[in-house]
Amino acid sequence: MIINNFMRLIIPSRSQNEAFARAAVTAFAAGLDPTVEEINDIKAATSEAVTNSIVHAYADRIGNIEILARILEPDIFYIRIKDKGCGIADIKQAMTPLFTTCAEGERAGLGFAVMESFMDKLRVTSKPGKGTSVTMTKRIKSRYEQN
Amino acid sequence: MGTAEITNNGERLIVALSGEIDHHSLKTLRGVIDVQLENYTPRLLVLDFREVGFMDSSGIGLILGRRRIAESYGGKVVVKNVSGYVEKLIKLAGLGAMISKQQEVCRK
Numbered sequence: 657m658i659i660n661n662f663m664r665l666i667i668p669s670r671s672q673n674e675a676f677a678r679a680a681v682t683a684f685a686a687g688l689d690p691t692v693e694e695i696n697d698i699k700a701a702t703s704e705a706v707t708n709s710i711v712h713a714y715a716d717r718i719g720n721i722e723i724l725a726r727i728l729e730p731d732i733f734y735i736r737i738k739d740k741g742c743g744i745a746d747i748k749q750a751m752t753p754l755f756t757t758c759a760e761g762e763r764a765g766l767g768f769a770v771m772e773s774f775m776d777k778l779r780v781t782s783k784p785g786k787g788t789s790v791t792m793t794k795r796i797k798s799r800y801e802q803n
Numbered sequence: 804m805g806t807a808e809i810t811n812n813g814e815r816l817i818v819a820l821s822g823e824i825d826h827h828s829l830k831t832l833r834g835v836i837d838v839q840l841e842n843y844t845p846r847l848l849v850l851d852f853r854e855v856g857f858m859d860s861s862g863i864g865l866i867l868g869r870r871r872i873a874e875s876y877g878g879k880v881v882v883k884n885v886s887g888y889v890e891k892l893i894k895l896a897g898l899g900a901m902i903s904k905q906q907e908v909c910r911k
Contacts, residue, residue, distance in 0.1 A: 671827035678857075696857070696888045703859040707826045762833070764863035766896055773895060 660729040661687060666722050669714040669739070671707075677723060678702045684725050685733050688796040697774035698733060698794060704767040705737040705790045712757065713741020713788055733794045740787040747780050805855070807835045816845035821854030824862040836869060844876045849903070853884035862889070863896040870901075 663684045667673045681702045682695050690698070702723075709721045719741055726734040744750045751772070756765035772778050775792040782788040805828030810817040818836055822828065840848060848869060855862070870880045881903040885893060893899060 671830075674825045674827050675823060693888065699857060700859045700892070703825055703857075707859065707861065711826060762829070762864045762868045764860045764867055764896060766860040766863055769895060770860050770892070 660727050662724065662726040664722065664724050666720050668718050669710040669721055669741075670718060671710055673721075674703060674706055674710065677706045677721075681723065681725055681735060685727075685796075687727055688731065688733055690733075690796045694794070694796055698735070701771045701774045701792055701794075702735060702737070704770045705735075705792070708767050708790075709737065709739040709741060709788070711763070713739040713743070715742065728793075731796050733796055734791070735793075736789060736791045738787065738789040743784040743786050744780070744782040744788055745784050747782055751780065805829070805832050805858075807832050809835065809839055811839055811843060811845070813843060814845060815847045815849065816840065816843060817849045817851060819851045819854065821856075823856055824858035824865060826859075826861045829861045829865055832865060833868065836865075837872065840869065840872055840878075844878060845873075846878055848873050848878060848880045850880065850882045851884050852882060852886070852889050855886070855889060858889055858892065860892065860896070863892060863898065866893070866898060866901065867896075 665680055667677060678699045682699045685695065685698050706721060719739060722738045724736045728734055749755055751768040753769040754765040756763045771792060775794045777793045779791045805820060805822040805824045808819040816839055850866060866882060873880050880901065882893065882901050883903040885902055890902065893902060
């Protein structure tokens with residue numbers, strides 16, 4: 657596929673950057689002329705991945721999160737969210753809906769479930785001690801198809 | 804930034820949430836709601852999502868955490884005025900039964 661446009665954003669893992677990250681990503685994705693529902697899906701999936709990096713990957717320190725978004729012509733939105741945090745030992749377990757490592761019980765354990773169901777494709781690669789990379793794509797249906 | 808406006812009549816605590824609910828705003832929202840919840844132990848906690856522009860699974864955590872507190876003293880939690888998008892998230896979490904379809908005007 658031809659990469660028509662891309663953006664790269666690096667932010668420290670501070671929780672106030674969650675809103676900024678998803679706003680920046682959705683503003684970029686607007687280039688594909690998505691519907692409100694598609695934008696909400698991308699916004700939520702981005703928010704989940706960035707929050708995971710903040711809450712889990714960098715649980716006890718501030719580190720960088722790199723967000724790479726691409727528009728793959730004609731209609732695919734691609735996003736990769738990468739951190740150099742603690743990594744995930746058991747990805748399958750981490751992706752199980754309702755599974756959470758947060759003891760105080762305020763995390764729903766639904767981050768990956770949201771990413772999986774709101775985007776078309778989700779791929780997670782991780783190395784304990786090295787970091788985690790979450791790649792997602794979503795096909796944005798053209799206005800003609802929707803009408 | 805998510806905010807919560809609270810109406811409390813002793814029996815029923817109505818929390819009108821607004822703005823964006825994420826892991827960041829959750830800390831503030833949780834604090835504001837829990838003070839009321841723990842002090843007044845209302846029979847019913849209504850979480851009103853009418854003015855919520857965005858939420859991610861942190862919003863589900865907010866609902867689950869408040870339900871846990873309410874159930875600890877025999878209270879109940881319902882959510883209302885959810886948009887199609889918020890409803891999709893709530894159903895994904897298997898909490899569809901908590902959505903109240905009842906139309907009521909109890910806001911200030």
